[in-house]
Structures are given as structure tokens and as C-alpha cells.
Amino acid sequence: MRNKMFEIVEDSIxxxxxxxxxxxxxxxxxxxxxxTVREITGEKKTVYLEYQAYKPMAEKMLAQIGKxxxxxxxxTKVAITHRIGSLDISEIAVVIAVSSPHRKPAYxxxxxxxxxIKQIVPIWKKEQWENGExxxxxxxENVPYRAGKPDIKDEDHD
Amino acid sequence: xxxxxxxxxxxxEVGKDKVRLDIKEITVKxxxxxxxxxxxxxxxxxxLVAVNEAYALEDDxxxxxxxxxxxxPVSGG
Numbered sequence: 001m002r003n004k005m006f007e008i009v010e011d012s013i014x015x016x017x018x019x020x021x022x023x024x025x026x027x028x029x030x031x032x033x034x035x036t037v038r039e040i041t042g043e044k045k046t047v048y049l050e051y052q053a054y055k056p057m058a059e060k061m062l063a064q065i066g067k068x069x070x071x072x073x074x075x076t077k078v079a080i081t082h083r084i085g086s087l088d089i090s091e092i093a094v095v096i097a098v099s100s101p102h103r104k105p106a107y108x109x110x111x112x113x114x115x116x117i118k119q120i121v122p123i124w125k126k127e128q129w130e131n132g133e134x135x136x137x138x139x140x141e142n143v144p145y146r147a148g149k150p151d152i153k154d155e156d157h158d
Numbered sequence: 159x160x161x162x163x164x165x166x167x168x169x170x171e172v173g174k175d176k177v178r179l180d181i182k183e184i185t186v187k188x189x190x191x192x193x194x195x196x197x198x199x200x201x202x203x204x205x206l207v208a209v210n211e212a213y214a215l216e217d218d219x220x221x222x223x224x225x226x227x228x229x230x231p232v233s234g235g
Contacts, residue, residue: 035235051234052165052166052169053234054163054165054208054211054227054229056211057208057211057212057227058234060211060212082234082235093235094234094235114235117234117235118232118233118234118235119232120213120232121232121234122165122208122227122229122232122234123232123233123234123235124165124166124230124232124233124234125233125234126166135166135167135170135230135233136233137166137167137201137204137230137231137232137233
């Protein structure tokens with residue numbers, strides 16, 4: 001394959017390049033999700049973020065998410081790129097592109113992808129504030145690890 | 159020899175990104191306990207363990223030559 005569909009990178013992400021990866025003559029819709037670095041979270045002001053990944057496994061898990069999407073929504077094409085390293089406010093941390101013959105699966109699959117990234121992909125975010133720093137975990141606040149393992153297999157079929 | 163990769167908070171606590179354990183065979187549950195005892199890690203309970211880049215269960219057996227990663231709660235996206 002010329003382009004990697006699931007990738008962890010250290011440089012800025014081109015949204016256009018992800019769109020190109022999922023283009024298809026049978027597609028009637030392409031959705032993109034662009035995750036950016038937010039300045040204010042609660043009462044804390046972020047100066048910049050640092051992302052770290054277990055790169056080979058993270059790319060495998062992104063590919064797994066793509067596979068799950070293909071099984072749930074037929075004829076979809078998925079590309080995901082996540083950036084690591086230091087990111088400034090407003091910079092792009094993740095881009096997800098999904099193409100599909102019809103728009104609804106493209107929207108649904110795209111949302112599914114970002115939710116799964118937050119569950120199973122080994123990437124960590126460290127917030128740097130004006131007066132401190134901390135690694136952030138369990139953003140979903142649903143304690144997905146209590147059972148000892150994240151929901152790796154897809155369970156609910158909608 | 160089992161290589162254990164550490165990330166995020168755990169990496170900072172130990173002061174390095176990997177440690178080597180001279181062990182032939184150990185379960186996931188046991189290795190968590192051993193790391194906890196040896197390094198007094200804060201997040202080992204809520205961390206998952208990956209063996210050769212795949213999530214493992216508590217009773218799975220790790221063998222010499224395997225690459226283990228301790229995966230604290232993730233926060234990508």
C-alpha cells in the first residue's frame with residue numbers, strides 16, 4: 001500500500017492527505033474528524049500538550065478500529081493519523097477520515113473511531129500548565145479498566 | 159529475560175522507559191505484582207499489560223523473550 005491508512009506521526013497532519021486516502025469511486029460521503037489542542041479544560045489553562053505513544057501497538061490498535069468499522073458499516077474506508085510529541089494550542093492531534101456510499105455510516109463510523117481511540121489505543125497526553133504538569137488518564141471517566149481489559153471486541157450492534 | 163516497556167507516568171516514576179527482568183516465565187498478574195514491589199508504581203492496578211503488542215489477560219503467561227508493555231489508562235484523541 002502506498003499510504004499507511006493507520007499511522008502515528010511526529011509532524012503536522014495534512015487533513016487533505018487523509019481525505020485522499022479514503023477517496024473511492026463508490027463513496028457518496030467523506031467525513032473528517034479533526035481533534036485539536038484545547039486551551040482551557042475546566043479551570044486549568046494548558047500551555048502545550050505532549051503526546052507519547054507505544055507506536056507499533058498504537059498503529060495496530062488503530063488498524064483494529066478500522067477493521068471493526070468495516071465489519072459494522074459495510075463499504076466504508078477508514079484512515080486515522082495521530083500525532084505525538086509537543087503540540088501547541090489549536091494544533092491538530094488526530095484526524096479521522098471515513099468514506100462510505102452514504103452519509104450516515106460515514107458520520108457514525110467516524111464518531112465510533114474517536115470513542116475507540118480513547119479506549120484502546122496506547123497514547124498518552126501530558127498537559128503542561130503555567131504552574132505544573134500531569135499525565136492524563138481515563139478521560140472517559142467510565143473506568144474502562146476495572147474489568148482488567150478494555151472493551152476490545154465490539155459488543156453492541158447498532 | 160523479559161523486557162518491560164514503561165510509558166507516561168510510570169516511565170517518569172521509574173526514571174527509564176524500559177526495564178529487564180531475569181525471569182523465564184511469569185503470569186501477567188504476577189509481573190504486575192513484581193513491578194509494584196520493585197518500583198512502587200502508582201498506577202499498576204489500573205494499568206493493562208500488553209504482551210508482544212497485544213492486550214493480555216491477568217492469567218496469561220509471559221515467557222522469556224516476550225516484550226511486555228505496561229499500559230496505564232490511555233488519553234489519546
